[in-house]
Amino acid sequence: MKNTASASALSRLAQSLRPLLPGSAAAAPRMSRRVAQLAVAGSAALVLAGCSAFGSGKTELAPLAANAAQYAIQQSWSQDVGRLGDIELTPHVLGQAITVASENGSITSLDSSTGAVLWQTRLRDKLAAGVGSDGDTYAVVSIRNEVIAVRNGEEQWRYRLPARSYTSPFVAGGRVFILTADRTVTALDADNGALIWRTERDSEPLVLQKSGVLLAVRNTLVAGYSGRLSGLSPDSGMEYWEARLITPRGINDIERLVDLVGRYSRIGGDICVQAFQSAIGCINAERGVTRWSQRVNGSVGVDGNASTVFSVENNGRVQAWARNDGQNRWLSDSLQHRSLTAPLALERSVAIGDSTGLLHLLGLDDGKPVNRIQLHRSGLRVAPFLAGNQVIAIANNGTVYGLTPQ
Template sequence: MNTRILKKQLTRLGLASLSLALLAGCASKGESADAPKELRSFDATSSLDSQWDRNVGDGFGHARYPIAPAREGDSVFAADAEGVVMAMGANSGDVEWKIDLDTTISSALTAIAGQVYLATGNGEVISLDQRDGSENWRSRVSSEVLAAPQANQQLLVVQSVDGQVTALDRASGEERWVYTSSQPSLTLRGTGTPMVIDPVSFIGLANGRLATLDNRSGQPLWEMQIATPSGRSEVERLVDLSGQPVISPDGRLFVTSYNGRVVALEATQGDVLWEADLSSRHTPVLVGDFLFVVTDDSQVVALDANSGREIWRNDDLEDRWLTAPAFADGRLVVGDFEGYLHLIDAREGDIVGRTRVHSSGISVRPVTEGSTIHVQANNGRLETLEVTP
């Protein structure tokens, strides 16, 4: 078993020991430690043409912090674990600004309404101006933050690794409310990413529960057990909701869970519409009537979003530690532990394109805009590619 990979995926909380964390890594791949599938030749019908690349600091560090880049408008924003943040032209790659925050960055980035939000290993949340990288404010939450802060018009909602959810005023960074949940003694490394809309926030928790919070007060409107712990050991009882819930325009909520299921809910009351027996720690992608899920053993599955029926399944990349999927011009986009970027036809499920970004590996979800893909490797290399035809 590759303990280096396992340490990236799991962390200790409470009384959990390192040996237990490593055992949990074995459990996430099944009873045996399966070797990643070798890449096979395929009929390439799409190409990935490099447009530009930049080195962003020194990468994600030994802890492999999930510092996924973000894009808004014509700019892409990326960072490294040591505090370097850069803005680049999305089309040209020209550096618009570069700053050093002199602190460890631990979370993915969020770019919205002229601001860039990120968080640090010591529980600071920072707001930057997209125009020049100047700092608007810093606020502190209860502990380390790995999930990207999420915003609506007034609030920035931050979920920290101790299970606490904090709402900050987007303009000032002042605390508005705090929601606290119970944490199991052992969790996956990372937390769920809140799904925030104007009236409510949907919060996935490490205890397998989904909470819907009123954004005016932080009080729960309803809660549901998405994944139920089972088994005798703490490892077998891991049920983290570590992806981000996805909401459809007609008010359906799609939630993934580790050692659990994929569930479609009616977002207002939490009524279950359907469920599928798939374990996933990743955020799914909803495109029309298709819901795309990367499972914990790195199979890629397309579900009918209306019924949960499986449409296709691709296991060509099994156990290659795939990222969460993104969508670009009719193709799914996933990265793997060896630094390959794969394109999968969204309707048929076949691999149609591939390129290698960097041998350090890809562990964060690519960012897409139309047929353009921005992908950052673990060593910090940010590459922009165009899908053709």
Template sequence: MRSLRLMAALAATSLLVGCSSLDMLNPFSTPAPKMAPLPAFNPTATLTPAWSAKVGEADIYRFEPAVVDGEVIAAGANGEVARLASGQTRWRVRIDGGLTAGVGADAALAVVADGRGEVIGLDATSGSERWRSQVNAEVLAAPGVAKDFVVVRSSDNRVFGLDRKDGKVLWTYKRTTPALTLRNPSGMLIENNVAVLGFPGGKLAAFDLNNGGLIWELSVALPAGATELERIADVVGDPVLHRQTLCAAAFQGRVSCFDITNGKTLWSRPLSARGGISRDVRQIYVTEDADAVSALDAFSGASMWRQDQLARRGLSAPLAVEAGVVVGDAEGYVHLLSRENGAFIARAQADGSGIDVAPRPLGDLVVVQTRAGGIHVFQPR
């Protein structure tokens, strides 16, 4: 029965021939079970369109925008990178060779990765190219940009530390990869000169960016099952830090929270996550691989509510905002759920193409990027 449930959950994915990963990047290109119809409800809030713009389509990759100083820097598979302010283009450049991942950025530097294994640093204020660095690896996740470093992870789970001034590779971290993993662009959390990344096998690891040294490793989930398919337990999405509590989720695994002062597990509960998690002061929100959105008590892991009326709609990871919990789906709908009980309180549509990356906060607005390359900003209230 477990195998049957797993195969149903993976019905929208394809197994890559000759590779050791399951492709969860583009579930919209393969036949899938019929989506649940959009539930009817009486709106008690609004998702008002604020502005929109366009970059390149996602193709077979997944692109997430970066938010810098109240503006959006976004990219597409055709190599286009643009900085957008209230729908107006501040700058727009085209990088030869196409791109494979979203943008990592801060106020001064924007970083992308191309299809030739190069990482490219751009001036965040003008779009001019600063440097190129060859890592000879496919990059699926947006690079992380820290004060002195750029952190890049490859699809074979190597981690590269680059000097942000010139892109020089300063160190490389390698680890053994399980026989079968998700082709999933897991992100990272960077605080000061420490980066926290999730890995296949349910592991969460922290690195010293000065030298790439492993500081600690924690287990979000442990692989279980008789087959390699059943034993996939990859950490998905970005880890979330709130004060001294670090939380993460794993596909076909668990959601776990840790005390970072001593590495102690505060709580852990079985749940198969489709994407990353989000949290507010009281609750953690997670999109399950069954396309349900669940809220867990942030201090105990107890179930608070579960919204399961969006089955098979290819949901993104959630984003908790003041007005509610925002999640996108495969038809480009943006749903706003009540933080109190998960009820639908507002809905809007972007451009009709899928939203498979988590919405991003933009001040009191929310930005989503669709597979068609649409950048759509909404005001939830």
């Protein structure tokens, strides 16, 4: 195999698109007819590409230097919530409470300072995405394409979606908003699950089995579609504006796949996002304009602070960019080929998990390794996040860790 980087990218793409392939998890029959047809058509191209790509062998992890341990970080607690499996998990944080879901249907709320279980419920379905909440209603998506709402630990209602969703519902203003794989945004009444509105777009030939972008900026619902953000009315779904991060290019459907992936960085009305294997950039969601974009081959999302945005490339290179104009500030190649999570910007460092269960800290100003800690060896796939004064990491086996940084 001459092009190892291309092989690695195609392998990751195959995993991301797996539920869209024929015969996998009965995905196509539960999609809208249009999405099912396009998924089958796209899968043929994927299989042909895989014939030359998947036999190249496993890329060796970059060797790690001795642990610098310049910034202290220590484990405070751990709690088991059930294996993640294939769920696209977006934990919900409200004050000291963190709420997570697992593939087997468990929804668990934990005290971020101690790891104590605040409440837990077990649904009868396996889950595909979650958790969205306003602190009252908690919403998840099942592999049967149903939105399930929970209140006070009890299931309240279900709503069958027209297509698969890999994005956690967004709950606000007495409504539950869902972004589905056919580019549909649906608004439901949070009290009873009644349909309020649905807006549709032309489907793409391929979509990712990855969480997308769905949030609110003031009174605007912001959703990500194929390399762009769109500002919608939460009352009617009417589009206020559209801002493109990158224009799809290429000679086939795989090369033109530029879906926005879920981990984003928001400061006020400024939203910085990652387009799958193509670019990162920042968009002003109050004016609906793209501020800047840079070509970056990544697929896990970004994080940042008021001055800097941090990204992770598919080969494990970590980069820092000036938030105001996209100028590169530093590049670190110390974690190459370790299947990294999206980054988390802390006060003095950037936290990133890897497939071996290590949580790495890189210096905020220069990207140099400053510490690492071994968590569960099943690996870290969900990006670390902050809750109170704790860094929260979740291993694939379902262990949630609370860690205290310096």
